Amino acid sequence: MNQPVAIILAGGRATRMGGGDKGLLRLGDTTLLAHVIERIQPQVASAALNANGNPARLTQFGLPVLADPIEGFVGPLAGVLAGLDWAAERGADSVVSVAADTPFFPCDLVPRLLLAAEGMQAPLALVATPDGRHPTFGLWPVSLRDDLRAALAGGLRKVVQWTDAHEAQTAMFDGAGDPFFNVNTPEDLVRAQAIWDAQK
Structure with a gap:
């Protein structure tokens, strides 16, 4: 299997944050999305953003x-499908999905997902912590993109309903803290800033 590409899921409507692009909120000296890109790019062959609306607002990041x-x-499954279609055009076998509002995810995310899915004919794995699964972080096989497209056309919306049907494996992250903490509310952004300041 060749090196995965990444899709950064930024297509949500951010209703709990008052709307707009959560990824463009400031954290430290840059944006949430910039932190996510900085973490994922060294782990993959290339990356793209999944976002709806006018793409010009995201040109600063230099990604498709x-x-x-x-x-x-x-x-999020629609964003995963967008990434799978893009990956297929590039000749990639798999896509890793990450959320645009989760700036502290592990720097070894991709190798651990690959390890979890090792030996599968269609490598599929989701991230989990002791608190449960994090279905926006996963490894997705390009070979199942038409299956996913058909499932979405048929009304499926729950990530784990589809991944369980395909015997997805689990990449467990059980260290201290929650590396998949995501920013959903203004209070979360304050907490993220405190975590960022503590890491400097």
């Missing part, structure tokens, strides 16, 4: 911007 291939804000 892929809209959901299915209309109606059907959830």
Whole structure:
């Protein structure tokens, strides 16, 4: 299997944050999205953003911007499918998905996902911590993209419903703290800033 590419899921509507692009919120001296890009790029062959609306607002990041291939804000699986289609065009075998509002995810995310899915004909794995699964962080095989497209067209929306049907493996992260803490509310952003300041 060749090196995965990454899709950064930034297609949500951020309703709890008052709308807009959460990834453009400031954390430290840059944006949430810039932190995510900095963490994922060394782990993959290339990366793209999944976001809807005018892509010009994200040109500062220098990455392809892929809209959901299915209309109606059907959830993160649509963004995963956008990444799988893009990966197929590039000749990649798999895609790693990460969330645009989760700036502290592990720097060994990709190798641990690959290890979890080792030996699978269609490598598929989701991240989990002791608190449960984090389905926006996963390894997805390009070979199942048409299966996923058909499932979404048929009304499927829950990530784990589809991944369980394909016997997804689990990459467990059980160290201290929650490396997959994500920024959903203004209070979360304050907490993220405190974590960032403590790490400096």
